[in-house]
Amino acid sequence: MIVETEAYLGVEDRAAHTFGGRRTPRNESMYRDGGTAYVYAIYGLHFCLNVVAGAPDHPVAALVRALRPVEGLELMRAHRGVQRDTDLCSGPGKLCAAFGIDRALDGVDLVAGDSLWVETGPGGPDVAVGPRVGVDYAGEWAARPLRFAVRGDPNVSRPRPPGWAPG
DNA sequence: TTCATGATTGAC
DNA sequence: TCAATCATGAAA
Numbered sequence: 001m002i003v004e005t006e007a008y009l010g011v012e013d014r015a016a017h018t019f020g021g022r023r024t025p026r027n028e029s030m031y032r033d034g035g036t037a038y039v040y041a042i043y044g045l046h047f048c049l050n051v052v053a054g055a056p057d058h059p060v061a062a063l064v065r066a067l068r069p070v071e072g073l074e075l076m077r078a079h080r081g082v083q084r085d086t087d088l089c090s091g092p093g094k095l096c097a098a099f100g101i102d103r104a105l106d107g108v109d110l111v112a113g114d115s116l117w118v119e120t121g122p123g124g125p126d127v128a129v130g131p132r133v134g135v136d137y138a139g140e141w142a143a144r145p146l147r148f149a150v151r152g153d154p155n156v157s158r159p160r161p162p163g164w165a166p167g
Numbered sequence: 168t169t170c171a172t173g174a175t176t177g178a179c
Numbered sequence: 180t181c182a183a184t185c186a187t188g189a190a191a
Contacts, residue, residue, distance in 0.1 A: 006174070015174065026187060043175050044185025050174085063174055093175050103186095134174055157175095 001121055003150040004066035004157060006132045008050070010059050015138035018059035028107070030059040035111040039096070039103055046093030047102050051110055051118060065092045065133070065147075068155045091157040126151045130161025 008016040017027045017040070029038045030052060038050035038061055054060040067089035069076055076088045076098040089095035096102070101116065110118045129145045136142050149156040152166035 008174070017174080022188090024188065040174085041186050043173060043183080045183070046175055048174060065174085091175070132174070137173090 001068040001070055002064055002066075002118075003068050003153045003155050004064075005148050006063040006065055007053075007146040007148075008061050008063060009146070010054070013138075014141040015132060015135035016059070027059070030061055031057050032107065035109060037105055037108045037110050037116060039101060039106040041103060042093070047096040048092040049096055049101055049105075063092060064095065066090050066149070066153075066155050066157045067095045067098075068150075068153060069098070086154045088155075090155045094157075128161045128163040130163070133157070133159070 008018070010016065011018055011021045013019055018030050023031060026040055027038070029036050030050070032052055033056050034053050036052040038052050039047055040050075041047055049064045050061040051064065052059075052061045069085055069088045073085065073088070077083060079100060080088055080094065080098050082088065087094070088098050099116070105116050108114065108116055110116060128149045128151045130147045130149075131143050131145060132147045147161050149161050149164055151164055156164060
């Protein structure tokens, strides 16, 4: 269950890979239709998964930052090498490792349900909003409230956004 | 072909 | 707080 996301807003967003209209082999899937997966490698060590959310040639996407593991916990533990449930998918790189997601899944249709897909869930209004993580270089865009996390969920990555703690 | 850097993580 | 580690993209 997706419990944390960040929005990356097209060509104007200085923190986005598509800033300024850049179109490269890496970010090509960002320019595809909504429902497409955008998977990229980062820091030479990890992968991050995005759900493309715009119309074709309008490159906006949601970075999936954390999940609450529901099924396949044993396989996730094997992939991650950790035991605690909240260490399995509590970060964008972690959840890709847990699921075995890499660039081979870049561009797949997340609606069709072939290999990797997203299903609708309960959702709800109990969401904390805050600035995105690791984008300090993005000027005023670094402060924009584009990070969304389920309040009180222990799988939300650190640092927790303001208002995450219930109460 | 070279060089700088990052939508991170984990250890100290 | 800091190093690991390399795909990616821009410059040369």
